[in-house]
Amino acid sequence: MKTQGSIPLWRDARFWWVVGQVLVVLLTAIAIAIFWSNLSHNLQQLGIQFGFGFLNSQAAFDIGETPISYLPSDNYARALQVGLANSLRVTVFGIVLATVVGVTAGIARLSDNWLVRQLALVYVETLRNTPLLLQLFFWYFAVFLGFPRLPAHIQLPGPIYLTQQTVALPWFHTTRDTNIWLLMLGANLVLVWAWHWWDSRAAAPALPLLLKLLSTLVLTVAIALSVLESEFLRWDAPRIVEANITGGLQLSPEFGALLVGLSLYTATFIAEIVRGGVQSVSQGQWEAARALGLKPGYILRLVIFPQALRSIVPSLGNQYLNLAKNSSLAIAIGYPDLYAVASTTYNQTGRAVEVMVLISVTYLSISLVISSLINWYNRTVQLVER
Amino acid sequence: MTLDDAPPPALSITPWHWLRRNLFNTWYNSLLTLVCLWLLFQVLQAVLGWVFTQAQWTVVQTNLRLFFIGRYPPNLAWRIWLVLGTVVGLAGLSWGSLAPPRSPWFKRGVSIVTAIALGVAILLPLPLPPRLWLGAIVLLLFGSFGLGKRFATLLKPQLVWAWLGAFPILLWLIGGGLGLRSVSTNLWNGLLLTMLLATTSIVLAFPFSVLLALGRQSNLPVVRWFCTLFVEIVRGLPLIGILFLAQVMLPLILPVELRLDRLLRAIAGLVLFNAAYLAENVRAGLQAVPRGQSEAARALGLNPLLVLWLIVLPQALRVVIPAIVGQFISLFKDTSLLSIFALVELTGIARSVLAQPQFLGRYAEVYLFVGLIYWVFCYSMSIASRRLERHLGIGHKRT
Amino acid sequence: MRQWHSFIMATVLLGLSLAGCSQQQRQSQLDTIISRGNVVCGVSGELPGFSFVGQDGKYSGLDVDVCRAIAAALFDNPDAVEFRNLNAKERFTAVQTGEVDVLSRNTTWTMSRDTSVGLEFAPVVFYDGQGVMVKQNGGIKSLADLKGRSICTQTGTTNEQNLADEMRKRNISYTPVVFEDVNIVFATYQEGRCDAVTSDRSQLLSRRSALPKPEEHVILTDVVSKEPLAPAVAAGDAKWNDAVRWAIYTLINAEEMGINSKNVTQLASSSKDPGIRRFLGVEGNLGEGAGLPNDFTVRIIKHVGNYGEIYDRNLGPKTKLNLPRGQNQLWNQGGLLYAPPFR
Numbered sequence A: 001m002k003t004q005g006s007i008p009l010w011r012d013a014r015f016w017w018v019v020g021q022v023l024v025v026l027l028t029a030i031a032i033a034i035f036w037s038n039l040s041h042n043l044q045q046l047g048i049q050f051g052f053g054f055l056n057s058q059a060a061f062d063i064g065e066t067p068i069s070y071l072p073s074d075n076y077a078r079a080l081q082v083g084l085a086n087s088l089r090v091t092v093f094g095i096v097l098a099t100v101v102g103v104t105a106g107i108a109r110l111s112d113n114w115l116v117r118q119l120a121l122v123y124v125e126t127l128r129n130t131p132l133l134l135q136l137f138f139w140y141f142a143v144f145l146g147f148p149r150l151p152a153h154i155q156l157p158g159p160i161y162l163t164q165q166t167v168a169l170p171w172f173h174t175t176r177d178t179n180i181w182l183l184m185l186g187a188n189l190v191l192v193w194a195w196h197w198w199d200s201r202a203a204a205p206a207l208p209l210l211l212k213l214l215s216t217l218v219l220t221v222a223i224a225l226s227v228l229e230s231e232f233l234r235w236d237a238p239r240i241v242e243a244n245i246t247g248g249l250q251l252s253p254e255f256g257a258l259l260v261g262l263s264l265y266t267a268t269f270i271a272e273i274v275r276g277g278v279q280s281v282s283q284g285q286w287e288a289a290r291a292l293g294l295k296p297g298y299i300l301r302l303v304i305f306p307q308a309l310r311s312i313v314p315s316l317g318n319q320y321l322n323l324a325k326n327s328s329l330a331i332a333i334g335y336p337d338l339y340a341v342a343s344t345t346y347n348q349t350g351r352a353v354e355v356m357v358l359i360s361v362t363y364l365s366i367s368l369v370i371s372s373l374i375n376w377y378n379r380t381v382q383l384v385e386r
Numbered sequence B: 001m002t003l004d005d006a007p008p009p010a011l012s013i014t015p016w017h018w019l020r021r022n023l024f025n026t027w028y029n030s031l032l033t034l035v036c037l038w039l040l041f042q043v044l045q046a047v048l049g050w051v052f053t054q055a056q057w058t059v060v061q062t063n064l065r066l067f068f069i070g071r072y073p074p075n076l077a078w079r080i081w082l083v084l085g086t087v088v089g090l091a092g093l094s095w096g097s098l099a100p101p102r103s104p105w106f107k108r109g110v111s112i113v114t115a116i117a118l119g120v121a122i123l124l125p126l127p128l129p130p131r132l133w134l135g136a137i138v139l140l141l142f143g144s145f146g147l148g149k150r151f152a153t154l155l156k157p158q159l160v161w162a163w164l165g166a167f168p169i170l171l172w173l174i175g176g177g178l179g180l181r182s183v184s185t186n187l188w189n190g191l192l193l194t195m196l197l198a199t200t201s202i203v204l205a206f207p208f209s210v211l212l213a214l215g216r217q218s219n220l221p222v223v224r225w226f227c228t229l230f231v232e233i234v235r236g237l238p239l240i241g242i243l244f245l246a247q248v249m250l251p252l253i254l255p256v257e258l259r260l261d262r263l264l265r266a267i268a269g270l271v272l273f274n275a276a277y278l279a280e281n282v283r284a285g286l287q288a289v290p291r292g293q294s295e296a297a298r299a300l301g302l303n304p305l306l307v308l309w310l311i312v313l314p315q316a317l318r319v320v321i322p323a324i325v326g327q328f329i330s331l332f333k334d335t336s337l338l339s340i341f342a343l344v345e346l347t348g349i350a351r352s353v354l355a356q357p358q359f360l361g362r363y364a365e366v367y368l369f370v371g372l373i374y375w376v377f378c379y380s381m382s383i384a385s386r387r388l389e390r391h392l393g394i395g396h397k398r399t
Numbered sequence C: 001m002r003q004w005h006s007f008i009m010a011t012v013l014l015g016l017s018l019a020g021c022s023q024q025q026r027q028s029q030l031d032t033i034i035s036r037g038n039v040v041c042g043v044s045g046e047l048p049g050f051s052f053v054g055q056d057g058k059y060s061g062l063d064v065d066v067c068r069a070i071a072a073a074l075f076d077n078p079d080a081v082e083f084r085n086l087n088a089k090e091r092f093t094a095v096q097t098g099e100v101d102v103l104s105r106n107t108t109w110t111m112s113r114d115t116s117v118g119l120e121f122a123p124v125v126f127y128d129g130q131g132v133m134v135k136q137n138g139g140i141k142s143l144a145d146l147k148g149r150s151i152c153t154q155t156g157t158t159n160e161q162n163l164a165d166e167m168r169k170r171n172i173s174y175t176p177v178v179f180e181d182v183n184i185v186f187a188t189y190q191e192g193r194c195d196a197v198t199s200d201r202s203q204l205l206s207r208r209s210a211l212p213k214p215e216e217h218v219i220l221t222d223v224v225s226k227e228p229l230a231p232a233v234a235a236g237d238a239k240w241n242d243a244v245r246w247a248i249y250t251l252i253n254a255e256e257m258g259i260n261s262k263n264v265t266q267l268a269s270s271s272k273d274p275g276i277r278r279f280l281g282v283e284g285n286l287g288e289g290a291g292l293p294n295d296f297t298v299r300i301i302k303h304v305g306n307y308g309e310i311y312d313r314n315l316g317p318k319t320k321l322n323l324p325r326g327q328n329q330l331w332n333q334g335g336l337l338y339a340p341p342f343r
Helices: A011-048 A076-109 A113-128 A132-146 A178-199 A208-229 A255-281 A283-291 A294-333 A338-349 A352-385 B015-022 B026-052 B058-062 B066-068 B074-098 B103-122 B127-150 B152-175 B190-217 B222-234 B239-253 B262-288 B291-299 B304-341 B344-352 B361-399 C003-020 C027-035 C064-074 C091-098 C113-115 C158-170 C184-192 C203-212 C237-257 C264-270 C272-281 C298-304 C307-314
Strands: A154-156 A160-162 A167-169 A171-174 A234-237 A240-241 A243-247 A250-251 C039-043 C050-054 C081-084 C119-123 C126-135 C152-155 C176-181 C197-199 C217-219 C225-229 C232-234
Touching: A011 B222, A011 B239, A011 C217, A076 A113, A076 A255, A076 A294, A076 A338, A076 A352, A113 A255, A113 B026, A113 B361, A132 A255, A132 A294, A132 B304, A132 B361, A132 C184, A160 B239, A178 A208, A178 A255, A208 B262, A250 A255, A255 A294, A283 A294, A294 A338, A294 A352, A294 B222, A294 B239, A294 B304, A338 A352, A338 B239, A352 B222, A352 B239, B058 B066, B058 B361, B066 B074, B066 B190, B066 B344, B066 B361, B074 B127, B074 B152, B074 B361, B103 B127, B127 B152, B152 B190, B190 B222, B190 B304, B190 B344, B222 B262, B239 B262, B239 B304, B239 C091, B262 B304, B291 B304, B304 B344, B304 B361, B344 B361, B344 C050, C027 C237, C039 C064, C039 C091, C050 C064, C064 C081, C064 C237, C064 C307, C091 C119, C126 C158, C126 C203, C152 C158, C152 C184, C158 C176, C158 C197, C158 C225, C176 C184, C184 C197, C197 C203, C203 C217, C232 C237, C237 C272, C237 C298, C237 C307, C264 C298
Parallel strands: C039 C081, C152 C176, C152 C197
Antiparallel strands: A154 A160, A160 A167, A167 A250, A171 A234, A240 A243, C119 C232, C126 C197, C126 C217, C126 C225
């Protein structure tokens, strides 16, 4: 600065670079300080002290669906964990279902069958343009609560039972020996990996990796079958015993409505993304692939889709994030997700700030996990492309 | 089929040909068509059967006013009609001046549509005054459409200002004051409130989003971090959480004397949420402006603020318009969440109507009707936004 | 050029923080209300018989009439009330933060709400108890039969906690299905999702009358808890609390003295009974001591009626709800309603 004495201080970019930032920091700090003093003043008037100690006191309310064990005598922290487990459950299943439906609908929008195309269009435009909240009400009241009451039921092949109290699907159940099976299979993988690594220190491995894996796997399974009493997983179909459904995977109507509503709503956006992605692949690629004599199915799978994925995956990630966030609408139809449990906690303890912090941190972490997974996948897609 | 023995293209496609080509061209398409037809038949049968035989629509008919304007004083309803007229007139003008030129056949089509809409408006099962108002508004729409078409070149640059200028006037018409009898915000319910919440929030969120987007591109690291942090945190939270924050936390962090009305708190929450999302759109728009533009402007000796105001922002925001419309559509749907916070907007008034003793349990009819209202608005806006996008795209290429 | 952005940001932030600065002083809510010209009253807005919006867009119900009585006392105009819908969750925040002046939203008076939530309760306007409603042919005769069944209830209410406590005490496991919206609670029960629904007995009765076949539903004799429903105001404002309290006592006392909306004007001018004359503000200055106009009782009774009239209008036999008065009779007729003397 001194060497260029002719430039006044207020014309120097570096000066402003520093002063601007200091000002912003200062103002933010002042704003936060004002908010903070108001907050502590207001809390003091309400007779509430900030702190997370309340999490250890007894929750004393009941939760309808508990994927992890919970009793009203447990503390608030446990209740919130149950809520989180419920949220994650609907998010994971929802993402899978939405992807399947969305990709199907997206391809249907491009079908050469006029009727299929129009039906897909009607589906996408109807669900995309009405609020999710209303759709959830629709699924819950008109569909899931519309199923017959228990002695009566609707049976679909599978067998899948639809009743008002529960929707039962066939599912796998772990057996007594599942853990031992898992342990043996894991050990097998480690062994193969070690063997292969040892083998390939020299020039070329004697056996290809796949062959090693297959042979040892057969051996492991044979040993496991002869030593262990029960199978890896047991196929568990629901059945009706004395006017009650037992076995299988039983879903509550609240979970069912939320899952279906969320997935079908998100799927409409995914469908549009898939359609846009496929259409973004240039026409020449189709023509070239057809010229090579590939069948339409193969063209889509081998030529178009890998290219379309490039533009699809990032937007897909956004939709997954939306789905995770929208799962908080569960509160409207009585599914005890994280937000619902947290707001009950707030209601009983009056701790707005603490509950808000907990909600924010949890949802931000969920978002972070999803977006980093998507980013990772996105990188692999881009690499494959090259 | 080789090129030589290909038949000349048929001039008129018979229905039979059309069916063959579009529905039954291969065996699996035929199968698909049949399955779809069966599904369609089942669904339509169930739905139409319910709509015409089982449903009891009196709940909708007797509460129409509540759904649209809520508890707004009936004797002041003319003000809402005026507001609607202004909006429709402006919409017609914009539509007319932005629509591409069409064939004379299109003109005939428009007059037929006008006649039908007029007929529907006048024959609706409503008392006489609203029917007359509706009829007048249909006429106004097509009149202003024609006007917009006629003076397209003259009107086009003024449209944005007309909309912006109309906004406070409309608010004054609804809320009163300055000579008009004032109406408490507590009485603005139903669709009126939904519309107001959505428009006000997007209008207020817009300047914030521009600031955030600029801040995210700033070369001052601290500013960049703050803006990025804000945008990412808000985008990572569910809207319902943001609204909770606005409803519960805002009164706690503001001083005792500065108590915001619940409506204002809702708007604050929506603005916070939308500013973050819009900021990302604006940022994309800013990135789309070539660096050369601002470099050239600076070479001309414009100061940084003027470069931003005259060169960069106009180009960036133009690209962003369709994204803003998209954001507005999702905002319009998202306002339904406010019913969870006991705000009486469209979904909220539906819940109030469902509490009327004689209509307990009529939720299917009510929710279907409300869903239809949302759908009509969102769908027409999304069509408009697609048109706009195409229109702007053409403009972009030309310059 | 970028540093300009930070200035714009800085100005905005400064503006925000300046808006946050303002001096703090406290005056009674009563004075604020009188200068504002209306009472802001938090109600449910979704509860038949207590508060709901009619087709004409007007609120009616017992809770609503309590607010109208307060407005009548202050302004001689029962319509000087602004009603705000509040849900079960945010109702307390709304009172604490002064968003509503009075909460009249079938709120149970409990110790923790009175002492630690920052509320002050006015007298009870409705004595209720939590009950459980089931379908007649469902084979459920008592709480014990609900083992393994599902029970619908509303979140954010004492009902939710009382049920958990009661079932834990009796060691009965059940599935709670919990909703935000009371309409959805009953809609879900009606659809058959839940084997039982729990709520205040008054609500159960009123909702049962609205079901398609009321005779198919019974309310179990087990009473889970007592639920005195009372209006509430923010804690630490004795003046305003007194005004609300005595407006409500007026309703009860008027019924006890046989004064109603029809005969009140005539009694005020012609009655010789010193008790009535004092009560109606013809003699003495009871009202002024409470910061109210001296004829506030006349205003209330003239516009809104006495407690009996309010009850009959909203919940009585002529309405669809048809709730028997039960505990909500006057104390001298076997009920619990009792107003301290106006002296």
